[in-house]
Amino acid sequence: MAINLQKGQRISLEKSNGSKLQSVCVGINWGAIEKKGLFGFGVTKEAVDLDASCALFDDAKNLIDVVYFGNLRSKDGAVQHSGDDLTGDMDGDDGLDNEVITLDLSRLNPAVNYVAFVLNSFRGQDFGTIPFASIRIYEGTPKRVNEVYATYDIGHSKDFAGHVSMVMGVFYKKNAEWKFNAIGEPTRDRKLEETVKTVSQNYL
Template sequence: MAINLQKGQRINLEKSNGSKLQNICVGINWGAIEKKGLFGLSKTKEAVDLDASCALYNEQKQVLEVVYFGNLSSKDNAVKHSGDDLTGDMGGDDGLDNEVITLDLSRLNPATSHVAFVLNSFRGHDFGTIPFASIRIYEGTPSRVNEIFATYDIASGAGFAGHVSMVMGVFYKKNGEWKFNAIGEPTKDKKLQDTVNTVTQHYL
């Protein structure tokens, strides 16, 4: 399997031994913004609230449901959200994902044909100002990374500055096989609902 896809690449979710990849995690890591005080003497931390979300679609490209901080599990329990992180790492990068969405392809309702992952900056913090903000999409569990197949450096990646939302990637079913499209594109949207609409119109 190809490791660390570039934007726009697509892969078949079949491992080198022929078995199908089933357990997928989308992890987001970020830090609070450091603010310098008067004359640069004292420093304070400004909390940053990034929100990872997942939209499930049928073959007609209709939204079946959205898993986000207000709905932590899909009805079929195939998609689960770790919960809302409202601050980011306050004491520097701890190396752990602040929010993780897990996807078990084997448990998905058969009517689901597209699973799209998006990211929104809830309070409108510019992606380019958020310390060490990054995404990794990998096989494994929230505590075990087996194989990373897409990463995005939001904090310093070209194109993310000036934006507060993005489409991370889409898993889609074609001829009964699951594939992954690494998108990694910022959008002009401000809110989650707008970003889901953008996915519906442009990325399925």
């Protein structure tokens, strides 16, 4: 059964049968912005380019690697990005993730202690104007969902209005066990590099 993550909640990466998750996917699903036409007639769709990214840090909070639309694979091969989605769902929620980052914990460089997931609005479109946006963590592949482990709704909160970047959550290693912290905090950053710096300063 999936856990509905709440902001600030920490969970251990253990499945319902007691086994540990090794390979997980973090999927982002979002919709295009609807705009009413002149004098209220008709509706037009404005493409939304959200970018899911992953930053890897060591125990001393030094940045080791960043996986994003311009670098789709980590050096150790443990993290892979499905590719850049430039529009979002143009015809309503199709239930599919627009971008997926796959994380194989067993292949991670042993020096990695934190794996942070962030979201940036590439064109500077305000999160508060996007009709829906959610994150889900599941076992499987970008094209096959075996078991949804957790879901986290980031599109229905006034906290995100006026912001174009956020920290979704951080996987972290404690006593040789991986856990997940659902952060869900908007930041004042405009670009990915700034968001990664904010993560290292405030969320590890």
